[in-house]
Amino acid sequence: MVKTKHLENQSVIANVDWLSIFLYAVLVIFGWMNIYSASLPLEETSIFDLGQIYGKQLLFIGLTIPMIIVLLSLDTKVYEKYSLIYYVIGIVLLMGLFVFGKTIKGQTNWYQFGGISLQPSEFAKIGTALFLSKYITESQTTFQTLKEQAIAMGIIFLPVAFIMLQPDAGSAMIFAVLFLVLYREGFPGWYLWTGFLAMLLFILALVIQPVFLILLIVAGCVIHFFYNKNISRNPFIYAILAVIMSGFVFSVDYVFDNVLESHQKDRINVLLGDDVNMKKEGYNLNQSMIAIGSGGWIGKGFLEGTQTKGGFVPEQHTDYIFTTVGEEWGFAGSIVVITCFITLVLRIVYLSEKQKNNFARIYGYCVAAILFMHFFVNVSMLIGIFPTIGVPLPFFSYGGSSLIAFTLLLFIFLKLDANKVNEW
Known part of the structure; x- marks a missing residue:
């Protein structure tokens, strides 16, 4: 029995999708290089300096290595069996923000433990994806009844409600992409069309x-x-x-x-071409577009970005990290990054289609949808086709909560995928 179990474990490790891991590693390493460039001080210092942003990010990257090993070692039943617990933990953490959370720039979406910060909304996405997958699998629903539809929407909207109260519209918006997963599993299409039409009418009514x-x-x-x-x-x-x-x-x-907050109205007005708001809320957007455009075809070179070094783009190491890519690596480097993201998302979809287990398949769709939504919104807002909101670029933007949460999200699926050799 021990020998059989050992062979099973060997087969799981051998069947880990190394292409996905390679793409993950490329994005994390290249992301750190751009964080290093965007936060490098004038005086020379060690890359391991924890007093610097790039030093902290390197620590976060180091922490993901043992975490990945643990994720790939655990029994896959742990993710499905305890999915409700993960979901509840996420909800409790979101609720706890209103008592113990730290308010930054009008948003109470962080826990502060000394010098360590934690953003629960990043981890709530994982619990929601796991529990939603569990519900659809266990109930074998085809979403033909209003009750089934209401339960599925409730699973998504419960964390969204607490996130909106923070208020953090950017993080809440990401959860909406899970409706594509529901649609893939038989959810009535008119929900999607109604949502799309409402957004279109809202925009048209403003112009x-x-x-x-x-x-x-x-x-x-x-x-x-x-x-x-x-x-x-x-x-x-x-x-x-x-x-x-x-x-x-x-x-x-x-x-x-x-209903909308003043900064939300200003950002929408910027998107609609309001010159008055462009001078205020549009400053970040304007500077990011200048930085990206100044890179030309091949960029100015690593550590040679004048906009980056001059600090003209606020929050460049977090939500605006892609501007460093555009300036220092140019159009060619930007295409490489975009290609890596799209390839990773398509690879996850491809692997999801091959799953024998419905839970793994649905969870894979959730992972692909969340990663794509983050990538699409982040890059779109930097080039002026989407309102500016606080959405990090997966594996790229600075932040321990973001990197660890996205790593958890991805490698849980890679473990489920690797285990398909043992599914019957």
Whole structure:
């Protein structure tokens, strides 16, 4: 029995997806190089100096190595069996912020233990992904009933509610991508289309006069009604939809003026081309675009970025770390980083499709969706096609919570994938 178990463990290690590990290592190492460049002080110091940002990040990277070994050594049943516990721990940590959390720039989303900070929302994503996968697998749901749909949405929205109260709209937004996973598992598509349409109408209502937008809505409903080949189409349904969408359009101004925080309104206005707000909230965006554009095709060279060295881009080692890539490594380096991220996400999707275990497959989709959402939002906001929000670039941005959480998220799946040789 011992010999058989030993052979099983050998087969699991042998079947770890080394391509994913290689891509992870490339992103982590290259990310540290850019953090080093973005935070290098004028005086020469050791790369292990824990008083410097790059020294702390190197420590965090070192901590992930034993953690990865433990993750790949644990029995896969630990992740599925105790998924509810991980989810509850995440919720409790989010709730605890309102009592023990530290408020930074108006957001209470960190625990502070001496010189160590912890952001629970990063770890709540892991617990939510695990428990959501467990629920779908165990209930064998096809999402045909309202109860099944409500439970799945509740699993996602519960941590989102606490994160929004911090308030941290950027972290909360990431959870929305899990609806793509639900859709993949049979969730009604009209939820996604409704969400997409609501966002589109919200944006259009900010740039188009409500009366003209409502005329467009009515015209669209009329055209769709007459071109819809479904014999059972009901004109009253179209009329109700037109009224609901029109009411939503009229509510946008109220929501924008009375619900959104002032900095959120400013960032949206910047995205819409408001010159007044560009001088204030748009400063970071403007500086990041200058830094990225100044890199040209091949960049200025490692440690040679003038924008980076001059400190013109605020928070460059965290959410704006990609600007260092653009300036010092140019278009070529940016494409390499983007290719690594896209390849890793597609690799996870590919491995997920090959899973024999439904829990591992669904969790793999969650991992791919979360990583892609972070990557897409982070890069998009730096080039001015998405509002500026606090979303780190996975494996790249400075921060122990971010790096450790993303490492946990990825290597739990790689362990589940490696174990598929023992699944029947």
